[in-house]
Amino acid sequence: MIRFKIILFSICLASVVLPSSFAQNVAAGSSGMDELIGNAGIQVISKELKGGRTSYVLSSARFPRISFETVGTVPLASLRSAIGLLDVVAGWKSLVPTSVSLSVEGDDVRLRVLPAKFSSGGRDLLSVVPSGLTFVVMGNSVDYDFRLKVGTYFLRLQGRFSGEAALIERMLGAIKDPAAYVRDNDPEYVARRLGELQEALSVAVDAASAAEIRTADLQARSAALEARASAAEARLAESEARLASVSASGGKLAAVAAAQLTKGLFGAAKPVPSEVFAGVEKLRTATPAITSTEITASLKAEGIIATEKQVKAVLAVLYGEF
Structure with a gap:
């Protein structure tokens, strides 16, 4: 499941100067x-x-x-x-x-x-x-x-x-290069790719000794992806730690960000089909109060296959409806 995350950095504004004391x-x-x-x-x-x-x-x-x-x-x-x-x-x-x-x-x-x-x-x-x-x-x-x-x-x-x-x-x-951006910024994508390569490696090992060369290649690729996954997990852990700090302040922003973090929307390895985007936009424009369940059913009636999760993702993207 793709997870939302919010990364909080600090910047002391010179051309963007923010006060350091909030006492008053x-x-x-x-x-x-x-x-x-x-x-x-x-x-x-x-x-x-x-x-x-x-x-x-x-x-x-x-x-x-x-x-x-x-x-x-x-x-x-x-x-x-x-x-x-x-x-x-x-x-x-x-x-x-x-x-x-x-x-x-x-x-x-x-x-x-x-x-x-x-x-x-x-x-x-x-x-x-x-x-x-x-x-x-x-x-x-x-x-x-x-x-x-x-x-x-x-x-x-x-x-x-x-x-x-x-x-x-x-x-x-x-x-x-959106595909490269996803690869470089989505730890979940790296983890999935690692799992796919490990599964392929298992099949190759069980197949025959003729697969040994390919197995070695897959092992090398798996090791490289493991390194990338470790680095990505470290970044994700830092993001979650920062999010926990925000949550402790009791601000509404932390609650919203935490909810989105578990929704599974960021940088999907398998993008939502363009016809789903177009269908949701058309239905939402025609009927602003339409629900994700109704949209999913309407798309199906039009011959467009989409899950309700995909429909909710498009609504979140285009209209900020979480």
Whole structure:
């Protein structure tokens, strides 16, 4: 089962400077918060309090509409981090945003940008980020964590954010060779390939002595894959340890990430067929409230074979429905 994972790195922003101390808190809607938002050139359009959660609609010169949601009291430094992250995205030359959503829970800041235009070097990038770009700030660290749709491949792009150019360079690399990206970034894929090679090795050994040469070759390939699997497992263990740290903070982000980690969606070795993507998009567009079970049945009636797990994966990719 493919597992979701979130990797949290740290970055001290020079062009992206985040505060190191979160000692000062202000209640949502207090004068300190209003003053900080106003000084950043951001206007409060509306505010709604419901069940301990405060929702704002904000606006600025660069971002005509900003959806901003907080839970309980808002650490002033977290708010500064959110505004600082907005400033970073506002400075991008490759991207023109259509909408931005911010959420703050304690020290955790999450920013999602839906671009109206996104391109680099004449290459259109808008079509490969159907769910937009997501950034996560915790303490002094900034990570990106979003999805790329490249043909029939669905790739999860995540890591430390060090600037616009570096992120776009990594995106272009994944777009150029999505299969290589899956091989290099999906430990589950390496483990599966290792299992396949080990099974082939067993068959070859049982077949005949004539298979000895092939067996030796398979052993060499298996050893190489074992080394890659060990390295991949180490990276996965580090990711899970970081995720456990996030979970301990009690933030909603950790709960969501943990749920996705067990869903089995990242970088499938056997991509979801393009006709399944097209079928789900057509049905979802026609009937927004349609369920994954109904979609699966409708696809089957059209002669498109798809499991409900595949349908749920496509819904998560295209519409953020987990």
